[in-house]
Amino acid sequence: MERRNRGRGTRGPGAQFSGMAGSGRQTDFPLRILVQSDMVGAIIGRQGSTIRQITQQTRARVDVHRKDNVGSLEKAITIYGNPDNCTNACKRILEVMQQEANNTNKGEILLKILAHNNLIGRIIGKGGNTIKRIMQDTDTKITVSR
Incomplete structure (x- = not known):
């Protein structure tokens, strides 16, 4: 497996793993999800506070692609980290979405995982x-x- 070093913070969706399986090094795992566009503001929070808190608590990097597909009903979010950190970040995002749905009487929330x-x-x-x-x-x- 090829390892690409593109520098900090520039890893795109095409870079799937850093580190070799079984090498003992941490593996970055990209988890791509789609969320309803009207949930993006709640996920980011005031001045980025919610997304910053999720990132700090889970030690996963969370990229919200809010400027992609302007006007679409869904926005992509990419979460990078080891599988446990990605899972925890996704759970926190779901909690924020559920709280927002409760506050706005939206009912059921929809999450799509891209595989x-x-x-x-x-x-x-x-x-x-x-x-x-x-x-x-x-x-x-x-x-x-x-």
């Missing part, structure tokens, strides 16, 4: 067993789009 086509088979599992188990364990509804 590479090569990984979908592993996520679904044989006979759909893996995705069914994930839904049961997390009390969520998961749909896989084409």
